[in-house]
Amino acid sequence: MAVAVPAPRRMRKTLLGAVPMTSPFYALHPVTRLVGLLVLAAVPLFIYMPEANLAFLSLLLVLFVGGRVDLRGLRIYLPLVMTVAFFMFLVVLLSPDYASGYIPIHLGPFTTYYQSLRWTIASYVRIMAMLFATILYFSTNHEREILVALRTLRVPFAVSYIVGLSVRAAGMFMEDFRVIRQAEQARGLDSSSLRLRDRTRLYGMYLVPLFTIALRRAEEISNALAARGYSMSGKVLTGGVRHDFVRARYRLRAIDACLILLMVAGLAVVAYLQVRSGWFGLERSPLLMAWQRHLGGTG
Amino acid sequence: MGAAGRPAVAIAGLSWTYERRSEPALRDVDLTIDQGEFLGVVGPNESGKSTLLYVIQGLIPSNFNGIWRGRVELFGKDTSAMSGLERAAAAGLVFADPEAQFTAMTVEEELVFGLENLGLDHRQIELRLQRVSDLIDLEELYDRSPYDLSGGQKQRVAIACVLAMEPRVLLLDEPTSMIDPRGKKEIFEVLRRLKDTDHTVVVVEHNLEELAALADRVCLVEGGRVRPPLPAGEFFARVDELIEAGLQPPQVAQTFAELARAGLYDGPPPYRFEPAVSAAREVLSHG
């Protein structure tokens, strides 16, 4: 009889999500990946053309798949994607910007304008591009690697330690929140049946015990740090340099240097093209121009 | 006493009152702990046991506000003249809540943090990790987040983090209070191994059953006063006194104290299992 073998775990939980157990990205130094985040998150700032940002999103999708990220894990962002779209388009429908020369578009009882709608579409796609660039980073980097990247960039140990502690605190806060909710559910509270006003009040009241726990924890952690000899000055007992054991495990290689240069150069090119010549401006968007022509405007 | 002749810990005339409290947490404490000794510290809640450990390590008064009187020495050196790093290197402290001690992302980073504070280089850190792993079996946990571990594993990691720094004095504040029974077993197993080393160990514990098997001497802390430590046999023989202080002496000691009251047993009540079995055989043979 065949014995069912559990499928090997593909993803490993982190504080900020989950990362693949193996990924080609792990061959790159954490600082290369951090530069990747900075570049990928900044590129959409210079691109207004929805087509270009959609192409950028497609590139991100390729990177997600190539990085072996479990795409099913991205489903948690669906509500965000939809909610942002809903609210942005609701605002442009109910209260569109208007200036002289704007082309009206009538949608049932609502009147909006091509220019406002165009801008909203372009902004929405830009937001999504920036959001998924960030999600890509946090889906392929463990918190430890974020700290290694910071320390490689010679961020002082105290600062990187504080960043790590903040990230750690975020995780603890979420865990405490979950425990408090479970305790209330165990006592029969069904928050989904509450009215919005009561639910808001409930969540507001959660903050009090959560903050109290966080404050008490700060005292305990500072005692533990002091007991292990940590000081704000970062001095070590021997008086010498603090040896970074974890960072020493990661080596910057030629490929990392090449990729960093390439990415920074790419960003510089995109920025230059947009700032100097408006290469990625809305006016260069074939789809938007075609739409404008269809509406009877000049494009 | 060790070859050097100096005690590991010497406390003289110590009183400590926390800020905004009217009563001292510790009053006129005089205590000497020998090198290589395993000292048990017991007492009711809020009696000053944890404060005693904090004072030995030097966390009080460096990390707390309050009123201090007296003197504490570690291996002959006044703790008030030592830096935080020197104190951490001399006396390691394990807290009751293991999670409150974790700040790193992985067990390995947690272990390495204290060693980096000591200024050790890569090779020395590797050696220390190997040594502590031999004592506490942690290697398979290195890549895991300390928060994802079981209670016993967490506390083992917490002890290992302190042990890795190789302090000569190891202070453990109720190391089994916040973990499950299986975890408790793991921790007491670690303490048994520590007893076979030359560390000076001071353990605050409520589980007198297990402490009895480990401690060379035991002292009672009540109302901020630290009674002179007694050899374990003598300490646990005072069954009625311990019960009056709100403690649970080892079952065997209580049983033999009852037998003594009933006139069926003569002599100090055994407090450990094996001597108790021999004593029981004797009682039965005479009965």
Added chain:
Amino acid sequence: MEASVGTSKVAAASVWEVREGEIRRPGIIHVVMMALFAGVGIVVGTLGSLAVPVGFVSAFWPGQAVQAVGSVWFGYWGGIAGALFPLVSNLLSGSAPLPVSIAYLPANFAQSMAAGWAFRVFRADPRLRSGRDWLVWIGIGVIAANLFGSLWGSNVLVVFGLVTRAAWLKIWAGWFVGNTLPSLILGSLLLRFVSPLVVNMRAFCKRYWA
């Protein structure tokens, strides 16, 4: 009324008063508190941005409550945490890319520190015991802080070309209301119910650093 104000003046003064001989020094506890507060802010800020997003602003951003109370309790440590945690929470929620979040820093710092400055300068009680304390909190810690923050932040969005000049007013209004409401509701809750615990903690800053 005069008696209760007088009493609250004494009580408030005693919260901030550094007694003769009292030594107050920045220490590890403050650094840890700053880090933990930033972590709390990351969670609250991210979830708040995700909860009711309106493009680049959130209609209800509870992160501002965390910013304000942080500086009241922990002085500049809380203010720094309050200025920095939005860098991460904005990234995680996608509400602002990194360059924009960096440009927001002055606004976030001001939003964070306004309450901290006001409470110390006017010796208001962080436990909000009197009408005067509430006035300082709402007038400066909530309204003035968010007025500055929303004006700065909405103009940053225009400068970066993320919103049009024509949309600026809506963005500013959404930002102002989206920060002021949670600050008023949640911040008041925290000050009223958690301050009594905080003022007795080692990490509580009577001055700005300790």
